[in-house]
Each structure stands twice: as C-alpha cells, then as structure tokens.
Amino acid sequence: MNKLLQVLAQRRDLTLTLIVLVALFITAVIISPGQRFPKEESLGFMTVTLPKGWPIFLTLENLTDILRTNAIIGVMALGMTLVILTAGIDLSVGSILLLASVVTGLVIRDTNAPWIAAVALGIFAGTVVGALNGALIAKLKVQPFIITLATMIGIRGLAKMFSNNKTVLLPNEEGTQGYAFIEIVASKWVTIGSFVVLAAVFALLLWGTVFGRYVRALGDNAKAADYAGLPTQRMLVAVYTLTGMLAGVAGVLSCALDENADSTQGVAAELDVIAVVVIGGTSLAGGRGSILGSVLGLLIIMILKNILGLNNIGSNEQQVIMAGVIILAVAAQMIQGSSLPAWLRIGPLKN
Amino acid sequence: MPARLSAFTMIALTTLSTLLLAGCGGSGSDAKYLVIFCQANNAEPYRAAQNERFEELFGERDDVKLVIYDAAKNGTKQVEQIEQAIKQQPDLLIVAPLNNATPNKPMEKAQEAGIKVICLERNTTGKHYDTFIGCDNKAIGRMAGEFIVKALTEKHGEPKGKLIELKGSEIQAMNDRHDGAFEVLQPHIDAGKIEVVHTATANWAKTEARAKMTEAYNATEGDFDVIYAHNDPMAHGAYLVIKGKNEQAAKDAIIVGIDGLAEEGVKWVEAGDLDATFEYPLCVDKAVEIGMKMIEDPDFKPEATYILDSRPITGK
Structure with a gap:
C-alpha cells in the first residue's frame, strides 16, 4: 500500500485523473435514478437481488453495457496513445474503422469464406492503411496531421467505393457465417475481452519493452533520439501500423455490433479517441503519457456519458457538460504542486 | 539532382493521374439532351439510391445524357458545381440542395440563363426553380x-x-x-x-x-x-x-x-x-416524368410544387 502511494505520488498527473474518476463515479452513484423494482443480478458465481431504489448505474448489467459500447473507442485509444507519445496524431482512425467494417461485411456477405477469414481481412486492411500512414510520415517527413488528414478523406472514400454507398447488411439466419460472426464477436465478453487483453498487451509493450522506451524518447526529443542512433523511421512506421491494426479491430467490432457496415460508422471517432487519450494525461507535445492513463480517460468519458443518458439529459446540455468536464480533467493535470498552497499539495514535490 | 528529378516526377504523375481521371469521367456522347443533376451528398444511402434510380431511368433513353455532380456535403462545392453546370448549358438542371439557402444564388443564375430547373426533395428559400418535387x-x-x-x-x-x-x-x-x-x-x-x-x-x-x-x-x-x-x-x-x-x-x-x-x-x-x-420517396420517378415533359414540350408548365405521398411498410 505504501509502495502504491509512492508510485502515485511520483505520477501526480495520474493521481489527479484518478481523483476525477473516483469523484465522477461517486457522483454517478448518487445521482443515478434508482430501480423501481427489485431485480436479480447474476455475478457469475452467485446471484444477488438488488433492492428497489438501488442505483441503476451501479448494476453489473449497466457497467458491462457501457464497457461494451465504449470498447470500440477504447481499442483505438490504445494506438492513439502510442502515436501521441511520439508527438504525432492520427486523424484517419475513424475512416480505417469504416474500411475494416466494410471489408469484413463484404467478405461475409458475398463469399463463403469462414467468418474468421473476414475478421482477419478486416484487421489486415486496417494494418495496411496504418503502414501506409507510417511510411509516408517517416519517409516524406511530412507532419502526421497532414498525412493522416489526407488518408482520413481518401480511405473513407475508398470504403464507400467498396460498399457502393450502400449499407452492407450481414446475413443473420442461423447456420450462416454472418450469424456465427455476430453471435461470437458481438457478445459482451468478446467485445470487452478484446479491449482488456489489448490494453494489457499495449501497456506491457509501452512499459516493459525497449520499443516502449524508444517511443517515449522519440516523442520527448526526436532529434536527440535520431542522434542517439534509435531507428526512428522504423519506429514511426511501427507505431502507425499498430494504430491502423487497432482501428481495424474496432471496425470488425463495429460491423458485428451493428450487424452491418454503414457509412455513418467511425464518423468523428478520431475526436472521441483523441479526447480519451488527452483526458488520460498523455501530452500532445509527446513523450509523456501512458496506456493506464488512457484507460482512465476512457472510464471518465464513459461514466459521464452514461450518467447523463440515464438521467435523460438533453443532447445539447450533454455537450456543454461534457466540454466542462474535459476541461476540468485536463486542468487537473496541469496543476503543478508548486502552484498550489502547501496545505493542498498531494505527495512530495519534485526537486 | 534527385530533388529536381522527384519534383519533375511529382508534376508528371499529378498531371497524368488528373488526365486519366478526367478521361474516365467525360465520355464523348452525342445524345440530344443534356441533364445535369447536382446531388448534395452521394454518401448517404438515400441519395445513393436516388442517383441509381436516375441513372436507371435516364439510361433507358438514348437521347439523354445524364451527368451527376456530388457536392459531398459541402455548400461551397455545391455552388461551384451548379455554376459549372450552367456553363454547359444543360436542357435540364436538377438540384438536390444541401440546405435551403446555400444554392439560392446559383439557381437564380441558372434561371436567368434560361435553363429549366427542378428543385428536388429539399426546398429552398429563394424558390428559383420551375418546380419543386419533394415529400412532407x-x-x-x-x-x-x-x-x-x-x-x-x-x-x-x-x-x-x-x-x-x-x-x-x-x-x-x-x-x-x-x-x-x-x-x-x-x-x-x-x-x-x-x-x-x-x-x-x-x-x-x-x-x-x-x-x-x-x-x-x-x-x-x-x-x-x-x-x-x-x-x-x-x-x-x-x-x-x-x-x-x-x-x-x-x-x-x-x-x-x-x-x-x-x-x-x-x-x-x-x-x-x-x-x-x-x-420517404426518392422523388426520382416524378422528377424524370416532369423533367422530360419540360424538355420535350415547350408549352408544358409544371406546377409549382409536387408533394409525393409516403407509403407505409408494415410487417411482424
């Protein structure tokens, strides 16, 4: 416990993010509408009966529901964390999502290939676009903003060419590949599980490997990293390729959850993804941030959206409140201990 | 001189690809009538279905050449495209406005140039058209x-x-x-x-x-x-x-x-x-019917508006 506190004290940015998250969670429990009827809930190993008046927010059903809904943004945020750590940005993730969804949908609808092949092709399509992003950024040395802006436009166009501007409906009669795909991939535990496993893998990649340290070094000071002999170009290609792959995964999940590929998928998703990463304390200037932070960022956004929805708040009001909380969460990270009065300081100061 | 070479290559490639793309679009046709349809946004399934139906219906007629412009949800682009259409002096201009105000000016210009104009699906505040075909x-x-x-x-x-x-x-x-x-x-x-x-x-x-x-x-x-x-x-x-x-x-x-x-x-x-x-009717069949009358019969005066009925589709 003492050690945990020490770790937290060293990483004040995350401490404050965590405080925001906990405060939000408690608020959500308090202001959540209560159940009107007692309800049984299965916790896997036992069944409990939640009484009348129990906050709807705090039910396993609701919490897993929102995890599933937000897993798609979460998966993309993992890649975006790496990209932003290198001081880059990837605006094309929403378009890659659509491309992967369309590719998966077309393979399932128009061929007899097993669904797993469709999944692989969808993810592969995303990976290829990611690699293209990375190669262009590394070789042409153009700002990632510009390259990924171009691919954001072009890839969405390409996806719509493939689908002929139409919605690609999956066959969902029992016994078809489409049915199997939906039943398995859209299930709660596969959707949430994909996110959890990928988050763990990417946290490990960033925290425990040489690659991870190189990524931070690159974002911290690209010139210094270059002079130090780090393979900066290859790293950039790798980072954007991984991000494309994750957007591909998000596309496959979207296709399964919506039971179709349609042109509204992934629209403006890049903004949600970037918001999650930034709320999670990753600096747009690069070099500073973590996967854990992005997971916290996702939880903050997810709980906030959910509690506003459960309370049936109007969509315009929701937008205003969301903006306020985003600014609050980011401001929390900006507060340096030294600028606070002594009695408000949490943990030891640097220096 | 790798820098100069690559600059030259880039220019050559850009020119070549532009030409190729242009070549794909403009096929030399000697149809009697030119119809230009300025679509608001091809990407919406509803509008993609409209385009398809137009191509189908006008495709049945050898004497009509149909050109479809896509404003891709961009108001400025739609204005440009209508102005471009006017320069080609079409026999009929069909506009599916992106919103009810942006295309007012160019549609007025088209009418001043003597072009017959149908406003499709979304009405405009300027009402610079011969007829509006839409639904309620x-x-x-x-x-x-x-x-x-x-x-x-x-x-x-x-x-x-x-x-x-x-x-x-x-x-x-x-x-x-x-x-x-x-x-x-x-x-x-x-x-x-x-x-x-x-x-x-x-x-x-x-x-x-x-x-x-x-x-x-x-x-x-x-x-x-x-x-x-x-x-x-x-x-x-x-x-x-x-x-x-x-x-x-x-x-x-x-x-x-x-x-x-x-x-x-x-x-x-x-x-x-x-x-x-x-x-929500595509409005296309009516537009083709009225449009062809306007082209072929100089005495035909379309009504100011045609509001098409919806059709319930029920099951379960």
Whole structure:
C-alpha cells in the first residue's frame, strides 16, 4: 500500500485523473435514478437481488453495457496513445474503422469464406492503411496531421467505393457465417475481452519493452533520439501500423455490433479517441503519457456519458457538460504542486 | 539532382493521374439532351439510391445524357458545381440542395440563363426553380404517430403505453418527423395514456442509436412499449439492443422507423425486426416524368410544387 502511494505520488498527473474518476463515479452513484423494482443480478458465481431504489448505474448489467459500447473507442485509444507519445496524431482512425467494417461485411456477405477469414481481412486492411500512414510520415517527413488528414478523406472514400454507398447488411439466419460472426464477436465478453487483453498487451509493450522506451524518447526529443542512433523511421512506421491494426479491430467490432457496415460508422471517432487519450494525461507535445492513463480517460468519458443518458439529459446540455468536464480533467493535470498552497499539495514535490 | 528529378516526377504523375481521371469521367456522347443533376451528398444511402434510380431511368433513353455532380456535403462545392453546370448549358438542371439557402444564388443564375430547373426533395428559400418535387416529413411523422396509436390500441385495448423516442440531429427533417408524430400522440399524452419515458438524440446513426438505446433500456428497466426512431438504422440499432437483452421484449416492443429504403428498412421489416417503416420517396420517378415533359414540350408548365405521398411498410 505504501509502495502504491509512492508510485502515485511520483505520477501526480495520474493521481489527479484518478481523483476525477473516483469523484465522477461517486457522483454517478448518487445521482443515478434508482430501480423501481427489485431485480436479480447474476455475478457469475452467485446471484444477488438488488433492492428497489438501488442505483441503476451501479448494476453489473449497466457497467458491462457501457464497457461494451465504449470498447470500440477504447481499442483505438490504445494506438492513439502510442502515436501521441511520439508527438504525432492520427486523424484517419475513424475512416480505417469504416474500411475494416466494410471489408469484413463484404467478405461475409458475398463469399463463403469462414467468418474468421473476414475478421482477419478486416484487421489486415486496417494494418495496411496504418503502414501506409507510417511510411509516408517517416519517409516524406511530412507532419502526421497532414498525412493522416489526407488518408482520413481518401480511405473513407475508398470504403464507400467498396460498399457502393450502400449499407452492407450481414446475413443473420442461423447456420450462416454472418450469424456465427455476430453471435461470437458481438457478445459482451468478446467485445470487452478484446479491449482488456489489448490494453494489457499495449501497456506491457509501452512499459516493459525497449520499443516502449524508444517511443517515449522519440516523442520527448526526436532529434536527440535520431542522434542517439534509435531507428526512428522504423519506429514511426511501427507505431502507425499498430494504430491502423487497432482501428481495424474496432471496425470488425463495429460491423458485428451493428450487424452491418454503414457509412455513418467511425464518423468523428478520431475526436472521441483523441479526447480519451488527452483526458488520460498523455501530452500532445509527446513523450509523456501512458496506456493506464488512457484507460482512465476512457472510464471518465464513459461514466459521464452514461450518467447523463440515464438521467435523460438533453443532447445539447450533454455537450456543454461534457466540454466542462474535459476541461476540468485536463486542468487537473496541469496543476503543478508548486502552484498550489502547501496545505493542498498531494505527495512530495519534485526537486 | 534527385530533388529536381522527384519534383519533375511529382508534376508528371499529378498531371497524368488528373488526365486519366478526367478521361474516365467525360465520355464523348452525342445524345440530344443534356441533364445535369447536382446531388448534395452521394454518401448517404438515400441519395445513393436516388442517383441509381436516375441513372436507371435516364439510361433507358438514348437521347439523354445524364451527368451527376456530388457536392459531398459541402455548400461551397455545391455552388461551384451548379455554376459549372450552367456553363454547359444543360436542357435540364436538377438540384438536390444541401440546405435551403446555400444554392439560392446559383439557381437564380441558372434561371436567368434560361435553363429549366427542378428543385428536388429539399426546398429552398429563394424558390428559383420551375418546380419543386419533394415529400412532407411532417405528414410522414403523422402516419407514424397514427400507426403507433393503432398498434398500442391493439396491444392494450386503448391507445396507452410508454414510448421512447430516438431523434435525428437538429435539422428540419428531425423537427418535422417529431412534430408530425406528436400532433397525433399529444392528445393521448395529455390524457395521461401515453407517456414518453425516454428521449435521446442518436444523430441518424446506428452505432449511436445502440449506445443511446442501451441507456434508455437500463434507465427504464425495460419497461416500455414503443420505440419511435426518426430513421430505420436507428430503429434497427434499438432492436439489436433489445434483442440482446431479452428476445421476448424485442418481439413485444413496437419498433417504428422511417425512410423505407429497399436495402435497409424494407429488409428489416421483412425480417420482422421492425414493425413498420414509412417510405420517404426518392422523388426520382416524378422528377424524370416532369423533367422530360419540360424538355420535350415547350408549352408544358409544371406546377409549382409536387408533394409525393409516403407509403407505409408494415410487417411482424
């Protein structure tokens, strides 16, 4: 416990993010509408009966529901964390999502290939676009903003060419590949599980490997990293390729959850993804941030959206409140201990 | 000189690819009549279906060459494209305005140049056209409202029940679809029979509708009778959520959408996922009929507006 506190004290940015998250969670429990009827809930190993008046927010059903809904943004945020750590940005993730969804949908609808092949092709399509992003950024040395802006436009166009501007409906009669795909991939535990496993893998990649340290070094000071002999170009290609792959995964999940590929998928998703990463304390200037932070960022956004929805708040009001909380969460990270009065300081100061 | 070489290569490549693309588009044709259709945004399935139907109907006629421009949801681009169209002196210009004000000026210019203009589906404030062909979202909303009242009466013996509304984004179509339905529902709401238990904006998108419906389901603890969604993808998103939670509830719920596109709503109604959808007419058949009369018969005077009726598609 003492050690945990020490770790937290060293990483004040995350401490404050965590405080925001906990405060939000408690608020959500308090202001959540209560159940009107007692309800049984299965916790896997036992069944409990939640009484009348129990906050709807705090039910396993609701919490897993929102995890599933937000897993798609979460998966993309993992890649975006790496990209932003290198001081880059990837605006094309929403378009890659659509491309992967369309590719998966077309393979399932128009061929007899097993669904797993469709999944692989969808993810592969995303990976290829990611690699293209990375190669262009590394070789042409153009700002990632510009390259990924171009691919954001072009890839969405390409996806719509493939689908002929139409919605690609999956066959969902029992016994078809489409049915199997939906039943398995859209299930709660596969959707949430994909996110959890990928988050763990990417946290490990960033925290425990040489690659991870190189990524931070690159974002911290690209010139210094270059002079130090780090393979900066290859790293950039790798980072954007991984991000494309994750957007591909998000596309496959979207296709399964919506039971179709349609042109509204992934629209403006890049903004949600970037918001999650930034709320999670990753600096747009690069070099500073973590996967854990992005997971916290996702939880903050997810709980906030959910509690506003459960309370049936109007969509315009929701937008205003969301903006306020985003600014609050980011401001929390900006507060340096030294600028606070002594009695408000949490943990030891640097220096 | 690698730098100069690459610059030269880039210029050559750009020129070549532009030429190639242009070559694909402009096929030399000696059709008698030129019809230009300025579409607001090809990417919407509804509008893609319009384009397809235009190509089909005009394609049957050897004497007509059809050119379709896509403004891709960009107002400036639509203005440019209409101006470009005017320069080609078409026999008929059909404009599907992106919104009700942006194309006013160029449409006026087209009329001044003596070009016959049809305004399709969305009316403009300037009214610089020979005829407007469209449909009435409010009337469609009323039809949906009447269907809901009827379905609730069948279920409970009287128009009584709990309703969830999934709205589109804040544009006129959304307001009209809402107002139309509530014109019919309001008396029953005032009488305390019908209750709106949850309202959410899902911006016409299925993914968003799933998220919003999940919240609505949890917030109402599954206690509702009707889902009224402003379009079919949102209605189907809601259906998927309910089915995922409770198969029986998905069968019992009265789920109503709007648009009735062949590839979407119609299929979902046939599959029994939705109870009803209300066709939002493509308006294309009427536009071709009236348009050809305008081209071929100089004495023909079209009416100022043609409002097409919607068609209910029901199942379950």
